Amino acid sequence: MSDGNCFEAKLSHGALLTAADREVLRDLSVEAREVDAHTDIIADGDNPTNVTVILDGFACRYKILPDGQRSIMAYLLPGDFCDLHVPILGHMDHAIATLSRCRVATIDHATVEHLLDQPRLRQAFWWAELVDHAISRQWIISLGRRTGDKMVAHLLCEILERLKLVGMGQNDGFLLPVTQTELGDTLGVSTVHINRVMAQLRDKRLIAQQRRHVQIPDVQALRNYCDFDPGYLHLG
Amino acid sequence: MSDGNCFEAKLSHGALLTAADREVLRDLSVEAREVDAHTDIIADGDNPTNVTVILDGFACRYKILPDGQRSIMAYLLPGDFCDLHVPILGHMDHAIATLSRCRVATIDHATVEHLLDQPRLRQAFWWAELVDHAISRQWIISLGRRTGDKMVAHLLCEILERLKLVGMGQNDGFLLPVTQTELGDTLGVSTVHINRVMAQLRDKRLIAQQRRHVQIPDVQALRNYCDFDPGYLHLG
């Protein structure tokens, strides 16, 4: 499952990179470190001096509200930037934590600046940011207009597609290292409701589960169920 | 209310622009056109050959779902880009329509490329995109974790702040050219519920309304009510 080139694999979809460009991206993944599950990578309000990339595992953007509620507003999968926006925005307006154990790489801001001087890499980096925004817009649609079962189905379709993008979603199944409580904090519903909705999807044979391993026996059926249209991921 | 320099005013917050930079931005606003209320500016799936900027009025990003529901996922206020992402993403994954009558300017892609060659303007443009994304993340929090009354309050606080940013939110009041049906499609609740929630906010003296004109007698009180923290707008 672990693949040091997922960063390169992802960004290759955002621009026509040369062999040299790819080499540069691969080199950035060399100095990686491991982070335990359920650990903050970047705290709310931080002004980190480098940019972090997820190389393996699942992480999330989240915010704790004054009343103690947690809102998870994005999943970060292998190949995803955590905080490419900090050099421009100045500080984090949310926190980032691992969901599973992760392997991450860090790139200092000076190096990022240098990479952004190269037109193809600049386009690839901004493509990644713009796709993240497109994903956020889809989450707004889900939260506003889809019922619990359709929200879960749509999220699973999205994760499968994003994992396949970096060569990790094999045989229409994947490891989803996310608890039902975390899914609830993502989709704005209670843990109990997530549990019942997952049971519904299993009953309808739209998904199968062995522990944390999710299988989708008929991807098209699940897509039809929640009107999933992968166009917003802008992969070609 | 109408001010040809709102584009310049907004982008000035994203980078330290020179007088020459500001001049360039002002010149782009010269060839503006008017668009009637409730008219599409850009259709879903389009691949426009220029970038549109709102100079006056309210517009929105929206998508019509297969079952006919409409989801409004962003408001575009004076100074906001409609589709700066299209040159990189290739096509629109949603549509953009006016809410009120708008004055808009268009910049062809070649000119955008030229502007992006200048480091300060490039930073300002990307700052605008990144703030838009930060706003989307806040909407995800609202939709997932706030009740109807807090969602409306938070949205009003945000709009006030964004209008003041371009010199348009005077005396803690502003014109909100948005129907209750549109607010419902924005916040994922029914028109009836929006109506009752607005009545609650009036009863609590958190807002006052004369037709479409919203007044906020005590901004801090409204902010406290919905835990509005303007940090995500990254204005300082």
Added chain:
DNA sequence: CGAAGTGTTGAAGCAAATCAATTTTCGTGG
């Protein structure tokens, strides 16, 4: 092996949806 975290299930309650009707506002033309 025991404790903590996670998943599952039932029952009761509530926020918001839906359905339906009425009033108010707005735009347009006579």
Added chain:
DNA sequence: CCACGAAAATTGATTTGCTTCAACACTTCG
């Protein structure tokens, strides 16, 4: 300037998707 029709706002009654509370089973791991 008023009349008229359409759009928007308002209100009441009923229904429902989801929450909350509570209990219990399963899994994981030190």
